[in-house]
Amino acid sequence: MTIEKTVEGNKAVLRPEGWLDTQNAAEFGAAIDSLGEEITELTVDMEKLEYISSAGLRLIVAAHKKMNGEMVIINPSIEILDVFRMTGFDKRLNIK
Amino acid sequence: MKNHALRRIALVSVILLVLMLGVIVLVSTLYFRGFTADNCAKDAQKLKTSIDEILTYYDFSRVERSAEDEDYMLLREFLRYQCQQYGAKYICLFHADTDKDMMEYIMVSAGDDRDHEQIADERSLGTEIALEKNQYILQAADGGFSEAEHFYNEFGDMISYYFPVEANDPDGRPLLAGVDFEVTEINRKALDYTLRITVTAAGVLTLMLAALLFVLRRKVFVPIKQISMQMNSFDPEKEQPELEIRSYREIEEIGESFNAMSKDIVRYIGDIRLMADERARSSAELNVARSIQIGMVPKEHSESGSGYELRAFAFPAREVGGDFYDCFMSGNGLCFVIADVSGKGIASALFMAMTKNLIREKLKAGLSPAEALNSVNDELCSQNPEGMFVTAFAAVLDTRTGEVRYANAGHTRPLMLGSEKRFLVPDTGTALGVFEDAGIVDEYLMLRDGEGMLIYTDGVTEAVSAGRELFGEQRIIDEVRAGSADESASSLTEAVKSFSEGCEQSDDLTLLTVYYRSTGVTESMELPAEPPAMREIRSVVNRLAEGSENRLRFCLACEETVQNIIDYSGSPTIAVTAVLAGGTLTVRLEDSGKPFDPVANMPAEKDFDECDSGGMGIRLVTQIASSVVYSRIGDKNILVMEFKL
Numbered sequence: 001m002t003i004e005k006t007v008e009g010n011k012a013v014l015r016p017e018g019w020l021d022t023q024n025a026a027e028f029g030a031a032i033d034s035l036g037e038e039i040t041e042l043t044v045d046m047e048k049l050e051y052i053s054s055a056g057l058r059l060i061v062a063a064h065k066k067m068n069g070e071m072v073i074i075n076p077s078i079e080i081l082d083v084f085r086m087t088g089f090d091k092r093l094n095i096k
Numbered sequence: 097m098k099n100h101a102l103r104r105i106a107l108v109s110v111i112l113l114v115l116m117l118g119v120i121v122l123v124s125t126l127y128f129r130g131f132t133a134d135n136c137a138k139d140a141q142k143l144k145t146s147i148d149e150i151l152t153y154y155d156f157s158r159v160e161r162s163a164e165d166e167d168y169m170l171l172r173e174f175l176r177y178q179c180q181q182y183g184a185k186y187i188c189l190f191h192a193d194t195d196k197d198m199m200e201y202i203m204v205s206a207g208d209d210r211d212h213e214q215i216a217d218e219r220s221l222g223t224e225i226a227l228e229k230n231q232y233i234l235q236a237a238d239g240g241f242s243e244a245e246h247f248y249n250e251f252g253d254m255i256s257y258y259f260p261v262e263a264n265d266p267d268g269r270p271l272l273a274g275v276d277f278e279v280t281e282i283n284r285k286a287l288d289y290t291l292r293i294t295v296t297a298a299g300v301l302t303l304m305l306a307a308l309l310f311v312l313r314r315k316v317f318v319p320i321k322q323i324s325m326q327m328n329s330f331d332p333e334k335e336q337p338e339l340e341i342r343s344y345r346e347i348e349e350i351g352e353s354f355n356a357m358s359k360d361i362v363r364y365i366g367d368i369r370l371m372a373d374e375r376a377r378s379s380a381e382l383n384v385a386r387s388i389q390i391g392m393v394p395k396e397h398s399e400s401g402s403g404y405e406l407r408a409f410a411f412p413a414r415e416v417g418g419d420f421y422d423c424f425m426s427g428n429g430l431c432f433v434i435a436d437v438s439g440k441g442i443a444s445a446l447f448m449a450m451t452k453n454l455i456r457e458k459l460k461a462g463l464s465p466a467e468a469l470n471s472v473n474d475e476l477c478s479q480n481p482e483g484m485f486v487t488a489f490a491a492v493l494d495t496r497t498g499e500v501r502y503a504n505a506g507h508t509r510p511l512m513l514g515s516e517k518r519f520l521v522p523d524t525g526t527a528l529g530v531f532e533d534a535g536i537v538d539e540y541l542m543l544r545d546g547e548g549m550l551i552y553t554d555g556v557t558e559a560v561s562a563g564r565e566l567f568g569e570q571r572i573i574d575e576v577r578a579g580s581a582d583e584s585a586s587s588l589t590e591a592v593k594s595f596s597e598g599c600e601q602s603d604d605l606t607l608l609t610v611y612y613r614s615t616g617v618t619e620s621m622e623l624p625a626e627p628p629a630m631r632e633i634r635s636v637v638n639r640l641a642e643g644s645e646n647r648l649r650f651c652l653a654c655e656e657t658v659q660n661i662i663d664y665s666g667s668p669t670i671a672v673t674a675v676l677a678g679g680t681l682t683v684r685l686e687d688s689g690k691p692f693d694p695v696a697n698m699p700a701e702k703d704f705d706e707c708d709s710g711g712m713g714i715r716l717v718t719q720i721a722s723s724v725v726y727s728r729i730g731d732k733n734i735l736v737m738e739f740k741l
Contacts, residue, residue: 022659023627051648053655054713061704079648086719087712092704 003031011041017048020056028056032063042067047075052083064093072096102309102317109305117298124293128286133255136277137244139182140257143275144241147189147261150174156265160202163221172203172216179207183285185254185278186215189261191269192237197227202271233258236272246279253279319343323351330358332365385445386412392449393420393606398582402615402678403495404430407585408608411555411601418444418486419553419604420452424460428492431459434507434608435488436553438527447484451476451528455490464727465490465503466538469528473505473536476529485529489522489551491610496682497673497736498543498612501729503536508554509569513578513609514547519569523730538729542673545618548611550576550584555605559596567595584609616677623670625662625687630655633672637683640676644741646720653720654683656713657694657735665689665733680722681739686732693726694735 001024004015012035020028035042042063046052052060064071073095076084084090150171159167175187188204204219206212227233232242236258245256254276263271319341326339336358341351389412397408408421418437423430433455437448454475458468469490476486489510491502502510506527509519525536543549550572559567575591577583585607592605619636623629634651641647661670667689675682698718699711718724721737728734 021655022630051651053652053659054716055659057712082649083652083716086716089704 001027003028005031005034007035007039010038011043012039013043013045015045015048019051019053020049020059021051021053022055025053025055025059029059029062032059032066035066040067040070042071044071044073045075046073046077046080049080050077052080057083057087057089060089060093069094102313105312106305106309109309113298113301113305116301117294120297121290121294124290125286128289129283131289132282132286133244136255136282137257139184139277140259140275141241143178143182143184143187144259144261144273146178147175147187147273151261151263151271154264156263156268156271160221160265160268163203163216168203168221172205175203175205176207176212179205182275183207183277183281184275185211185252185281186274186276188219188274188276190272190274192227192233192272193269194227194234194237197229198224199227199233200224232256233272233274236260236274237270239270251276255279255282315343316347319347319351323347323354326358327354330361332358332362336362382442385442389445389448392452393422397421397423399423400581400613401425401430401495403498403613404493404610405581405613406430406432406608406610407581409585409589409606411589411605413440413555413601413604418448419555419606420448421551421606421608422452422456423608423610424456426460426492427462428459428464428501429495430493430610431456431490432493432551432608432610433459433488433490434551434553434606435486435528436507436555436604436606437486438484443482443484447480447482447486447529451486451488455488459490459492464538465492465501466525466536469503469505469525469536470534473528473534474532477532480529483529485527487527491549491551493543493610493612494684494736495612496675496677496680496738497684498545498547498614498618498675499540499673499684499734499736500543500549500610500612501538501540501727503538505534505536508552508557511550511552511572511576512541512543512547513550513576513584513611514544515578517573517576517578519573520549538727540729540732540734542620543612545612545614548578548581548584548609550588550607550609552588552607553604555601555603556588556592556607558603559592559605560599560602561595562598567592571595581609581611584611614675614677616675618673618675620671620673623672625665625667625670625689627662629662629670630658633658633674633683636672636674637681640674641681641739641741646739646741649720650681650683650739653717653737653739654685656717657685657737659713660692660694661685661687661689661733664692667733676741679741681741683737683739685735685737688731689733691728692733693728695724695726 001016001018006013014031016028071094073093076095084093084095154167154171158165159171162168179187184207186204186206189202191200201219201223202221204215206215232245235242239260242258247254256274256276258272258274261271261273322341323339339351339355341348393410395410399406406423408423410419410421412419418439421434423432435451437444437451451472454472455468458471463471469488487506489502489504489507491500493500504522504524506524509522511517511519520541522539523537525534528534556572557567557569572588575588577587588607617640619640623632633654637651637654638647641650658670661667665687667687671686673684694714698714702711722740723738725736
């Protein structure tokens, strides 16, 4: 999968594309790990993300914790929003 | 018509009586003749004494002088009296001159008056007649008592005795006397005696005979007649008056025997009637049992539904038997069962009914075939005083996927019907009702579209031909035609029937076929248990659920389960079967890893903050799938998920 990363000061934007499943989870995990200490606000733009599995969800939770809650998810597809709803993440994540 | 015994006895007795009387007459005639003749001799002796005595009173020289003399007449009268006294015809006094061979009569007397007169003239005093050397007279002249002389002359048939008498005449010639007895008179006397004896004997014998016949009649024939009438009028339906016989021991015994016999007969008839009633009742009960059994196990049954078709036949042997089949839908699919209860008759039928309902109840409750059979086994073991047992085969066809899950409790092997026909070799537990631990396990088989399965009782394999051959398993493979449930079941039934043609059906013949008829699209594959498998399954789900807005959710669920298998089971492969039918997508995943039930091991709901450690996957699956069922069969984990499109 391709993950587009944009860093502006203490803000970063991740744009994963395609399927975030077990196989791709490592890549997405690496992208989160690569965010430096200076980053305090993370935006995950899911406009091009077609699919997310539980492995992906774990990374989303991990990222959320790393940002101390300062993480925004934007443009999730209906399907991905549906997964967040099923897991109850929609109540805890900042989704726009 | 036969003679009556009494009449016959009477007739014979009369004949015997007459013969006896004849003998008596004959014997007594002879006896009395001799007797009378002897008496004549004795009378003659007595006469000699009388004459000797009377002669002492007479001067015989005077007597001889004239017939007119008073002494002569007195003496003659005396002799006449003696004749009458002794029954003699004549008594005569005479002299015998042996030299001149002449005899000279002095007097002759006769008992009869006329003869007395007449003889006085014919043999008057001094009448001489030739002696003709009469030896009897000569014996008397010699001084002895003559023997009896029998002769016949003008005076009749006579017996005469001659003897000397002492005349009171010192100078006189020796005086002889003769006495004549008439033979007819002797015979008459003898006859007289005979008659008297005979009449007496006849009277006595007749009385005795009459008495005998009377006693016989009263003591023998009347009782026999009574007994025979009692026998003739014997009616076991009625109360019998006791027969009272007063007679001899033997006859009374006959009567008593008959009384005892008739009582026995009445009792036996009662018993027989009871038995007949009992039999009629039990045969009616048997008929009821049979019709109940046929109601419970119809002779033929045909059924089809979404994903399956089924055909069953049951031909019970003569009596009510213990075979049964059963088929019904449960939450797990089409359940079908076949079983054979030991023995025949009511007990087996009842046991069968109990077993059938128990198995049905368990399977309907959602238990797997092995769980159901083991549970039924426990119940049967706890309530089986008759020590009966049941061999059973129970199976559930998942009409979505074609998976047949089955368990065998000592039953015959099932046959798989497809492009090739082969016997399954199930892991067989013991028959139900015998041991607490029957060791029955679940097994499974994946049927492809158009494949089927045959189950049957030993009535098929043990059908006997006229040549005493058994049908056996090989003939099942040879004779059964695959194709459809009806074709398979019918072809095998026909084959068994024609095989055992001419022999009485010895055992129940029961068989059932089930075919899987997929109603949708099936995709199956076996994948290595590695991450690329998730892509594969995702593409399968994508294809099958194309157009469904929930397509991605289904992919997510499948991927999560595959992920689980890869992570935890250690199985080298994963077998996937996905079926889309009637708006439902069914995905069946099978692996041979270590037992792992993801549903049971689903972690409790976690706080959001802990979700980065995993455990969300299976939770998602249960949320997406309309049902998730895990089972462990043998060394396989099987997970079946169902998704509504």
